[in-house]
Amino acid sequence: MSIYHVYDLNRGLNVPKRRTNCRIMGLGAEVQKVLHWIAQSGKIGLCLLWIILHLIIGIWYFAVDIVRAIESYLISSGLFKRYKALDISKVRYLAIVIDSEEARQTSKIIELLRWLAAIGIKSVCLYDPDGVMKKFKEAIMARLGDAKLSEEVTVNDPLLDQKFIALEFVSFLDGKEAVAKAANLLFDKYYLAGDQEKPIFTESIMVEALKAIGCVETEPDLMLVYGPTRCHLGFPAWRIRYTEIVHMGRLKTMKCGSLIKAIHKFTMVRQNYGT
């Protein structure tokens, strides 16, 4: 580094340049220290802000849960007038879709069915993809008491005088697999049978084929989905053209008030059925 003299304004002296450069370097180091301190503080500040944000959101959701629980209690205890008189006639057939893992909680399912029976629902279709509820259907029916299988309910039983709840147990194999079987049946009936004229398959032909292989044709008016995912998990596709679908959350957090609220909302909906 070459040394040359610089006039120092403060001291009025010619000061060697090297000392000035050292001062500048020292100043730079100071600035760097300050900047580093600011960066560290900034990071800590961001972390703190992050934690506070998480806390606020956590408190918010906790509060929402509390409010929902209170609302549900008030609804189920009949304190809200508008939920007292439910027009159950609009819910002729209700589908309950449950995640297969949650469907193992048979006590919860029985509790849900008891609530539905108390509300006045007469026909319920219980679906889970793996057929867990199908496997436990005898146990469920036995513990429920006043329940019959849908296939045992004769046409002559008037629905309005029905003192029991009719249950249908369905799984994934009653959906897509059943349609494939119905297609096979249609082929056998219309394409293998000699010189019979080959029809254009219509919806009514398909319905007949599904009936022939034992599938129920009734389309649910309302579907309540219990589980972590908001999809119908493969419920028989043919039957849900105009079914109202409501996600209810997990089965373990189910509440009678939420059930009543969902049914009430459905009764307020005007369905045009695509026309």
Place this chain on the structure above:
Amino acid sequence: MLSLPFSCPPPKNTLSPFQKKPFSPSSSSVTCDRAIGKRNKSNSYLSISLPKLSKVLVSEASNAMPGDEEKEISAGTMDSPEEVELPAGLRRELMPNHVAVIMDGNRRWALERGLPVEQGHRAGGQAMTELTRLCSKWGVKVLTVFAFSTENWIRPKEEVDFLMMLFEEVTKTFSEEGARLNFRLSVIGDKSKLPKSLNQILARAEQALKANSGLHAVIALNYSGRYDILQVCQKVANHVKDGLIQPEDITQSMFEEQLETTGTKYPNPDLLIRTSGEHRISNFMLWQLAYTELYFVEKMFPDFGETDLIEALSSFQQRQRRYGGYKYSTSTN
């Protein structure tokens, strides 16, 4: 769907707390012999990672810069989805491959504003074009829109005629946009009942955009989910009659290969969005929606914009998807 009927909107579907979902390669093609059953430990409350916060700050800063929008889209030089910055809160690896939309509420939108119904449909057409552009930009691979149902033919003749004319206009716009934005076009539904002129325009547009490799836009015209299933039954019966397959080959998997949506790379939607507050699928893709996340929005379709799409995608990205954890077996249930 541009012309779904008017109905009383139900109260808002309140969402349960978001649940964090793990990263998994998103695949919407669900067949019985695939088992994707990872379950996430549920986290009831919203969780955003710290790095995303800085990304928020960065993306907000970059959003403030003018001219970025135009820079991204230029004739023949569309940035690939990998290069385009996603809106804050969205993760590229969690984008749904296939989004389906039931475009409901055009008529109600117009009636609420004292406008003729045709204006509502036009506004819906514009919203559809914008939706397609956004999906293309953000890396959605397939977008299916429910434009006209088999049940809609009983609407007033003037409205139906207007819709057919509007579809022709929208298809022409699609052709131009598709050429610029590199997306393809397909039409599903019973085209035999559509006007000849519309069919010609659709065929030309499909042909012109066939070679594009970007977003695959699928328009469901005169479509019905039951019709889709029935036409498969007819097809497989004919195939068996012609000796192409054996009766025992009529299985669920084979069935799925014959559906109208089979021409897309991802035939089953990951996410279904329905506007106008209705909570049903109205005979749309009945077979394909088995494990599709359902997202119902209160807004009418003409009002469904970029912010709403971001919300829908964000909601999707935070949900668990287990595809039923289902593995096909020959056991009878």
